[in-house]
Amino acid sequence: MQVLNSQSNDIDTIFEFYDMAIAHQKKVFNKHWQGFSLDLVTQEVSENRQYKILVDGVVACVFAVTFADKLIWGDRDQDSIYIHRIVTHPNFRGYAFVKEIIKWAKEFASENNIKYIRMDTWADNEKLLEYYTACGFEYVGVVTLNESEGLPKHYEGISLSLFEIVV
Template identity: 80%
Template sequence: MQIQVLNSQISDIDIIFQFYDMAIAHQKKVFNKHWQGFSRELIETEVAENRQFKILADGAVACVFAVTFNDKLIWGDRDKDSIYIHRIVTHPEYRGYSFVKEIIKWASAFALKRGIKFIRMDTWADNEKLLKYYTGCGFDYVGVVNMEKTEGLPKHYEGISLSLFEIKV
């Protein structure tokens, strides 16, 4: 299978939202929390800023994810020299293909070219399955943060605790 990580385009926005809808449906089946949806403006901004990505598997969109380069509300004083990965969604037909590991390879190369020191991500603190999965992919678990200020973040961040993960590049 040929894998490519590419920037998403404006023409991909409907596909991105289809992936988010699939993810929310899946989250509702397997966990007691789920995303609350995202604004089209957020996704358009990420696309325009080259921070929204897709993984193609033999030419088909198999996974989407977004990145940011600051995450102060989540990471506090540690918010520096990092690429933050958010909203990884794999199409159900491609689950099991280890796209998180592909994202790590891509992010490592991206970080090395730009002098970025860490690849970071978060998930709900009580999602044991994802905690094990992310550490199994090479992330170090670095603790829990209780979200107090969430202005500007998607709604699902309100009043939750997050587990934090990082890889030193």
């Protein structure tokens, strides 16, 4: 298993994963992502903030990171790596990629003097709340977004549960 930066030739694969995730979200939850812009993903790739996990050379999971999330984390937005849009290919469910991402993020954080690994999800998604805490994240509260300009469309007018790991 390898965690690698995504490259520009991975962009179609990333969007295929997002489409699979949206279809899955529609089946299992009352909210779903509203899609993402090509500009956003292209920028993330060019800034080395889009990642893929390979299993035997096959892309099994994708995720993105950022180092600033002021609209979501407010005054707590500091010294953090924020993990977003984790998508596992259906053929690789059960591989516990969130735990692998945490291992990777802890190493990355240690090497870059980052104090926190953080995530968010819809506040009413009980299944993910339980899963993220079982993976080692601490639940640190709920935030309701007053402003979402610059964030993907699914962030408009929602409440989010926040999670962090202190490195």
